[in-house]
Amino acid sequence: MNNNWAADHLQTIRTLMERSAVYRRALAPIMTFTGSVGVVAAIVGWFLPIESVRGFTGYWMGVSLLAIGGDYVLVRRQALKEAEPFWSPPTRRVTQAILPSLFVGMLAGVIYMFWVDDEEAMILLPIIWMLLYGCAIHAAGFFMPRGIRLFAWGFIVLACVLLMGLLLTKEPVPFKFGHAEMGLFFGVFQLAYGIYLYFTEQRKNEA
Numbered sequence: 001m002n003n004n005w006a007a008d009h010l011q012t013i014r015t016l017m018e019r020s021a022v023y024r025r026a027l028a029p030i031m032t033f034t035g036s037v038g039v040v041a042a043i044v045g046w047f048l049p050i051e052s053v054r055g056f057t058g059y060w061m062g063v064s065l066l067a068i069g070g071d072y073v074l075v076r077r078q079a080l081k082e083a084e085p086f087w088s089p090p091t092r093r094v095t096q097a098i099l100p101s102l103f104v105g106m107l108a109g110v111i112y113m114f115w116v117d118d119e120e121a122m123i124l125l126p127i128i129w130m131l132l133y134g135c136a137i138h139a140a141g142f143f144m145p146r147g148i149r150l151f152a153w154g155f156i157v158l159a160c161v162l163l164m165g166l167l168l169t170k171e172p173v174p175f176k177f178g179h180a181e182m183g184l185f186f187g188v189f190q191l192a193y194g195i196y197l198y199f200t201e202q203r204k205n206e207a
Contacts, residue, residue: 037063105133127162
């Protein structure tokens with residue numbers, strides 16, 4: 001049984017490494033879709049009368065579920081296009097890699113929804129989500145080209161810089177700044193990365 005498990009494990013790793021280029025192509029529509037959802041949600045959230053920590057947290061947790069669901073639909077379409085099973089060993093590995101960080105992010109959201117009433121503390125939640133998302137993307141990119149891991153480090157480093165800026169500022173941060181944070185990092189940055197992946201992959205195919 002141990003030999004069979006080791007063989008399956010090695011085969012999964014080999015498959016992940018062989019398909020790194022395929023996953024890079026698949027990331028382009030995923031990042032573009034997720035970034036577009038983030039941008040639209042930030043614009044809508046800016047104009048909605050959301051003036052509570054619970055409202056902000058619930059709104060963005062709903063947006064994240066929409067984005068994750070859409071991402072897996074795109075993965076399924078890619079699997080059907082390649083005539084492969086959707087819940088393949090590589091897909092399971094990637095899901096297992098990102099699951100701990102996503103779970104902690106969900107837990108942080110639940111805590112903010114039911115136990116945090118301070119509006120000034122709300123501004124820290126997007127930073128927490130950014131850090132956890134960066135960790136999740138970095139874990140998922142272990143068998144992918146290093147660009148995705150650099151992208152993840154960008155999230156982590158910028159989140160730390162933003163955290164230091166918030167700790168050093170003496171002025172109260174407007175409530176809507178949270179929507180701007182989410183729209184910039186989970187929207188614009190991901191959309192830009194998806195467009196970058198699309199055009200660089202297109203140039204490779206033309207070459």
